[in-house]
Amino acid sequence: LQVNTSWEAARKIPQTLFGLFFEEINHAGAGGIWAELVSNRGFEAGGQNTPSNIDPWTIIGDESSIYVKTERASCFSKNIIALRMEVLCDECPAGSVGIYNPGFWGMNIEEGKTYKLVMYIRSMEPMELTASLTCSDGLQNLASADIVDNNVSDWRKIELQLIAQGTCRTSRLQLTTSKRGVIWIDQVSLLPSDTYKGHGFRKELIHMLMDLRPQFLRFPGGCFVEGNWLRNAFRWRETIGPWEERPGHYGDVWNYWTDDGLGYYEFLQLAEDLGAEPIWVFNAGISHRDEVDTTTLRPFVEDILNSLEFARGSAESTWGSVRAAMGHSERFPLKYVAIGNEDCYKQLYQGNYLKFYYAIREAYPDIQIISNCDGSSKPLDHPADLYDFHVYSNATFIFLMKEKFTRTSRTGPKVFVSEYAVTDPRDAGNGSLLASLSEAAFLIGLEKNSDIVHMASYAPLFVNDNDRFWSPDAIVFNSWQQYGTPSYWMQTFFRESSGSVIHPVRLASSYSSSLEASAITWKDNEDMFLRIKIVNFGPHAVNLTISATGLQAGVDTARSTVTVLTSSDLLDENSFSDPNKVVPVSSGLPSAAEKMQALLVPYSLTSFDLAL
Ligand code: AHR
Numbered sequence: 001l002q003v004n005t006s007w008e009a010a011r012k013i014p015q016t017l018f019g020l021f022f023e024e025i026n027h028a029g030a031g032g033i034w035a036e037l038v039s040n041r042g043f044e045a046g047g048q049n050t051p052s053n054i055d056p057w058t059i060i061g062d063e064s065s066i067y068v069k070t071e072r073a074s075c076f077s078k079n080i081i082a083l084r085m086e087v088l089c090d091e092c093p094a095g096s097v098g099i100y101n102p103g104f105w106g107m108n109i110e111e112g113k114t115y116k117l118v119m120y121i122r123s124m125e126p127m128e129l130t131a132s133l134t135c136s137d138g139l140q141n142l143a144s145a146d147i148v149d150n151n152v153s154d155w156r157k158i159e160l161q162l163i164a165q166g167t168c169r170t171s172r173l174q175l176t177t178s179k180r181g182v183i184w185i186d187q188v189s190l191l192p193s194d195t196y197k198g199h200g201f202r203k204e205l206i207h208m209l210m211d212l213r214p215q216f217l218r219f220p221g222g223c224f225v226e227g228n229w230l231r232n233a234f235r236w237r238e239t240i241g242p243w244e245e246r247p248g249h250y251g252d253v254w255n256y257w258t259d260d261g262l263g264y265y266e267f268l269q270l271a272e273d274l275g276a277e278p279i280w281v282f283n284a285g286i287s288h289r290d291e292v293d294t295t296t297l298r299p300f301v302e303d304i305l306n307s308l309e310f311a312r313g314s315a316e317s318t319w320g321s322v323r324a325a326m327g328h329s330e331r332f333p334l335k336y337v338a339i340g341n342e343d344c345y346k347q348l349y350q351g352n353y354l355k356f357y358y359a360i361r362e363a364y365p366d367i368q369i370i371s372n373c374d375g376s377s378k379p380l381d382h383p384a385d386l387y388d389f390h391v392y393s394n395a396t397f398i399f400l401m402k403e404k405f406t407r408t409s410r411t412g413p414k415v416f417v418s419e420y421a422v423t424d425p426r427d428a429g430n431g432s433l434l435a436s437l438s439e440a441a442f443l444i445g446l447e448k449n450s451d452i453v454h455m456a457s458y459a460p461l462f463v464n465d466n467d468r469f470w471s472p473d474a475i476v477f478n479s480w481q482q483y484g485t486p487s488y489w490m491q492t493f494f495r496e497s498s499g500s501v502i503h504p505v506r507l508a509s510s511y512s513s514s515l516e517a518s519a520i521t522w523k524d525n526e527d528m529f530l531r532i533k534i535v536n537f538g539p540h541a542v543n544l545t546i547s548a549t550g551l552q553a554g555v556d557t558a559r560s561t562v563t564v565l566t567s568s569d570l571l572d573e574n575s576f577s578d579p580n581k582v583v584p585v586s587s588g589l590p591s592a593a594e595k596m597q598a599l600l601v602p603y604s605l606t607s608f609d610l611a612l
Contacts, residue, residue: 001598002506003519003532006550013450013520015499018443018491019216019276020209021418021457022267024224024234025254026469028462031104032477033270034262035202037115037190038101038173042079043070044248045257052081054099060138060176061097065089068099074186075120075155078238078247082120082186090180095130098176100138101188105466106170108480109133109142117145117160117173119188120244125181126150131160132176135168142166155186161193169480187244189261199269200261204482205462208475209274212488213495216336217271218279218418218457220264223253225341227287234283236307239263240322253288254469265323268311268332277335279370282307284340285352294351301359308334308364338370338388338418349373353382370416376408386416386454394424395438399537402445402516405453415452419459421472421487427571431472431485433582433603434570440490440605441516441535447497448518458487465576476574483579486572489565492584493533493607496522505532514538515600519548521612528553528612536600547595551612559611560592566604 022028031039039056046052052070059068067086074082087097109115117131132144143162173190177183196206220234227233232252239246239260248259264280271278285292285300292300306319311334313320320331339356343349353371360367361383371384380387391401398420405415420442422428422435429435439458446453463473474488500522507517517534530551536542548555563586572582584607591597592610600606 001517001532001534001544001546003530003546003548004504004550005519005521005530005548009504010501011451013447013497013500013502014454016215016277016455017447017450017498018214018494019218019455019457020212020214020461021218021459022220023222023460024220024251024258024262025222025460026462026473027104027256027464027467028460029262030256030258032462032464033202033205034266035192035195035200036259036261037103037107037192038188039104040257041189041259042074042076042187042244042248043081043083044079045250046070048072048081050081054083057083057099057101059099060174061092065092066097071184073184076187076245078245079187082184084182084184086182087177087180092178094178095174095176097178098174100172100174102136102172104464104479106136106479107133107172107190108169109164109167109171111164111167113164114193115143115162115164116191116193117162117189119158120155120186121147121152121158122155122184123152123181127152127181127183128179129175129177129183131162132174133162133164133171134174136170136172138172138174140166140168142168142171189243197273199273200266201270201273205475205477206273208482208484208488212491213498214274214276215498216277216279216455217267217274218281218338219267219271221281222341222459223288224251225281225283226253226343228252228289230283230287230290230292233287236264236282237303240265240310240326256467264307264310265326265328268334269328272332278311278332279336279338280307280311280334281338281341284343284349284356286340286343286346286349291346291348292352294348294355297352297355301355304356305359305363308360308367312364335366336368336370338372340372342372342390344371344373350382357383371413375413376405376415379409379412384413386414389415389417390419391417392419392421392423395422395427395434398422399438399441402441404445405449406445408449408452410452414454417446417453417456420456421459423472428472429571429573431476431487431573432571433486433565433567435472436486436490436565437535437537437603437605439487440493441537443494444516444518444533444535447502447520450502458491478576481576483574483576485574486565486582489583490605493563493565493605496520496531509542509544511538511540511542515542530610530612532608534600534606536602536604536606539602541602542600544598544600545595546598546608548610551594553612555592555594556611557590557592560589561586561609562589563607563609564601564604566601570603
């Protein structure tokens with residue numbers, strides 16, 4: 001393997017090359033990175049007609065002691081449903097009558113941690129209510145507080161801090177009383193006090209994202225943006241402002257309700273917290289099953305222009321002031337939008353696209369606009385700055401896709417590979433070594449073609465193990481644990497690539513059809529490194545002589561390292577019980593030199609990091 005590190009042959013990789021695609025799928029957000037513990041906090045999930053389904057809220061007590069129903073009685077006009085709880089017993093046994101919320105397959109309550117409870121209540125009589133955190137048996141009390149109030153005939157906001165005296169991973173929030181009477185309850189929220197920067201994100205999951213050093217965050221979906229029907233699509237305006245006033249919506253593609261605590265504002269905040277460029281994918285007036293005619297699209301276009309003003313307008317502008325009121329007077333640096341998701345083949349896409357395109361171009365000339373149409377095989381017939389490219393397939397196909405953009409035209413819009421993954425269950429399972437190696441070869445191909453490919457992100461990012469709708473995913477979690485699949489760890493090999501410098505490599509081996517390699521140099525503070533990554537996608541160990549020509553300085557062997565991702569079986573996966581089965585292993589590289597011998601083990605991804 002020859003690496004030519006001369007500056008004449010080198011090229012800078014775009015700063016944006018590798019990033020994240022976040023989709024609200026598999027409970028990635030609600031019950032995932034969004035730390036809210038209550039599910040269906042406003043009782044709206046069953047719809048605005050009454051009586052409605054209050055799932056997963058559950059009644060404590062029998063029919064002779066309690067009668068619970070939903071009513072259009074809330075103090076929030078957009079969230080008009082509230083819960084009416086009528087206690088029928090005079091001397092109810094303490095704690096035996098009320099309701100509980102199990103959150104998303106059980107709340108993770110940890111000893112010593114503080115949980116902030118907010119809810120709205122009303123009663124015509126003096127009220128006694130106990131809020132408690134209990135383990136799933138309802139018996140082990142982890143924290144509780146009594147709310148005694150003689151004057152709640154108008155809706156009252158209650159705020160409490162609950163400090164857990166024990167740990168239970170499958171806890172629930174109980175609201176109980178032993179006093180006869182009627183209590184209305186609405187908008188109940190329970191948040192751990194230690195979310196990332198107090199922004200509502202689950203810390204451990206944020207840290208896993210940060211470890212990938214993502215350069216962009218594409219949000220909030222995928223199909224989630226489209227909906228099966230437009231009435232269930234993501235509407236940014238319904239997801240901003242005070243959380244109590246957000247109506248929430250049913251994501252009909254991935255089949256679950258979201259209270260939309262993680263809304264448009266929070267996605268912009270998430271991107272900022274990750275140090276990533278936000279990429280707002282908005283609905284193009286097109287769902288899976290219905291479309292807005294281009295002649296009637298104007299209100300949709302205005303709505304999107306408003307979303308851009310919300311992100312980028314001054315704190316005095318109409319929508320910028322809404323953002324400022326939410327706590328972010330600084331503008332969010334939104335520079336990328338995607339018009340729709342996978343909609344190119346839809347009848348009205350072209351027409352709708354152009355309406356959005358010209359309106360945005362005129363109002364925000366610097367915004368980079370992403371088309372859904374694949375420009376890799378034939379030129380687009382409409383203007384765009386980037387085009388979306390999605391690929392899901394088997395391991396061999398994705399491996400061979402490393403060459404895909406070598407043949408693509410160098411003129412016209414740049415490429416955004418915004419979704420890629422090995423998904424064939426025989427190769428990928430729930431995230432296998434094999435899948436990750438094939439994806440690594442594909443990404444090396446993207447690095448080499450990063451003169452035309454400017455962005456790439458794996459999909460999907462997250463799965464809550466209790467709602468595995470789509471598999472595999474990069475990060476698996478439940479209420480209290482998380483681990484990376486091999487595809488997650490594979491991406492850590494590329495975290496220094498964005499903004500680095502790529503050098504030509506020449507590979508000659510009898511196994512070259514199953515090898516793929518790239519070389520980059522990058523700076524870590526003042527320290528310079530040459531990284532040579534090689535995928536061995538075959539069953540043979542491969543001996544290589546690696547030589548780097550044109551180095552300005554010698555190799556510092558003592559600070560050089562080698563990192564390998566491999567495992568004993570191709571289909572090995574990580575799991576909660578064995579989260580580190582397939583993870584990169586690093587060691588010193590005593591042989592590091594301008595010319596060195598290297599052994600690539602079968603089915604592996606190896607990174608040689610030479611300190612210069
Ligand atoms: O990543 C899962 C889904 O795959 C996305 O929602 C969609 O864009 C694609 O079809």
